[in-house]
Amino acid sequence: MQTGTRQEDLQVVQSQRTRCEVWTRVMGYFRPVSHFNVGKKSEHYSRKHFVECATANQSFMAQYADV
Amino acid sequence: MLISGIQQFTLLDYPDKTACIVFTPGCNFRCGFCHNPEFVLPEEIEQIKDSFIPEAAFFRFLEERQGLLDGVVITGGEPTLMGDLLPFIEKIKEMGFLVKLDSNGNTPQILKKIVETGLVDYVAMDIKTILPKYKELVGSRVREAHIQEAISFIKDHGIDHEFRSTIIKEVHTPDVLQGMAVLVEGARRYFLQNFRPEKTLDPAFEHYHGFSESELYDIRELFVPVVAEVGIRS
Ligand code: SF4
Numbered sequence: 001m002q003t004g005t006r007q008e009d010l011q012v013v014q015s016q017r018t019r020c021e022v023w024t025r026v027m028g029y030f031r032p033v034s035h036f037n038v039g040k041k042s043e044h045y046s047r048k049h050f051v052e053c054a055t056a057n058q059s060f061m062a063q064y065a066d067v
Numbered sequence: 068m069l070i071s072g073i074q075q076f077t078l079l080d081y082p083d084k085t086a087c088i089v090f091t092p093g094c095n096f097r098c099g100f101c102h103n104p105e106f107v108l109p110e111e112i113e114q115i116k117d118s119f120i121p122e123a124a125f126f127r128f129l130e131e132r133q134g135l136l137d138g139v140v141i142t143g144g145e146p147t148l149m150g151d152l153l154p155f156i157e158k159i160k161e162m163g164f165l166v167k168l169d170s171n172g173n174t175p176q177i178l179k180k181i182v183e184t185g186l187v188d189y190v191a192m193d194i195k196t197i198l199p200k201y202k203e204l205v206g207s208r209v210r211e212a213h214i215q216e217a218i219s220f221i222k223d224h225g226i227d228h229e230f231r232s233t234i235i236k237e238v239h240t241p242d243v244l245q246g247m248a249v250l251v252e253g254a255r256r257y258f259l260q261n262f263r264p265e266k267t268l269d270p271a272f273e274h275y276h277g278f279s280e281s282e283l284y285d286i287r288e289l290f291v292p293v294v295a296e297v298g299i300r301s
Binding site for chain 1: 071072073075105114115117118119120121123124125127128
């Protein structure tokens with residue numbers, strides 16, 4: 001297995017990209033985001049995603065940082 | 068020392084001991100199957116580097132755990148790449164904890180220096196594959212002679228140790244597994260870790276497979292004659 005840099009890899013697959021349906025929930029059930037109404041779409045795009053490791057470290061620091 | 072993550076409690080990572088785990092950022096390998104790419108790939112380390120934990124906070128945590136935890140597991144990434152690993156271990160030992168050090172074995176000079184201080188209680192080294200196939204699996208930074216040197220050093224030194232391998236159906240063919248048994252011959256402990264196709268450094272590995280339970284037991288039989296204790300972690 002020989003892989004190039006990530007950048008090169010990304011360029012290679014660019015030509016093979018296809019549409020990707022994202023499913024998530026705003027209401028009580030999962031729906032494709034493309035079927036959301038305008039308001040719900042805007043809520044979806046304004047979501048802040050968390051990085052698991054960074055969040056865990058922050059909660060560690062909340063407990064053990066110098067007080 | 069840079070600390071990219073802490074797991075406050077584990078019963079699995081230090082055999083027969085309770086421990087916490089310290090993760091260090093950066094690695095000289097790029098194993099496609101790596102489950103901790105956020106501690107390996109520079110672009111992912113960049114994303115979490117503002118959340119690194121200062122040593123002082125870690126030691127405050129450790130003070131609270133005195134008398135509660137047996138040991139500290141230092142892993143990564145590749146911890147031997149940290150320039151101040153030794154003073155860090157010294158501090159942990161002064162507080163009365165056991166220390167287990169994980170390494171991929173590519174830096175035997177550093178490993179030797181640290182083990183010879185007597186400050187480390189347990190060493191765990193990965194055996195990724197057979198030596199001629201290392202480069203293909205972990206990238207160009209590997210020095211096969213270093214891996215061999217680290218294996219021999221750990222086996223001969225007398226320090227409590229284990230070797231372990233994450234095994235993947237597409238990578239670890241019967242021939243390869245045979246060869247790995249030769250590499251670890253004479254070791255105290257060897258653990259087979261079944262590959263799980265989740266969150267891998269190289270997305271291609273998400274299509275690879277682990278082994279079934281019965282296959283794992285068959286593979287175990289290859290190692291039983293040459294290693295004192297062979298375990299399966301799946
Ligand atoms: S599996 Fe270990 S040696 Fe391989 S890239 Fe990940 S941290 Fe480095």
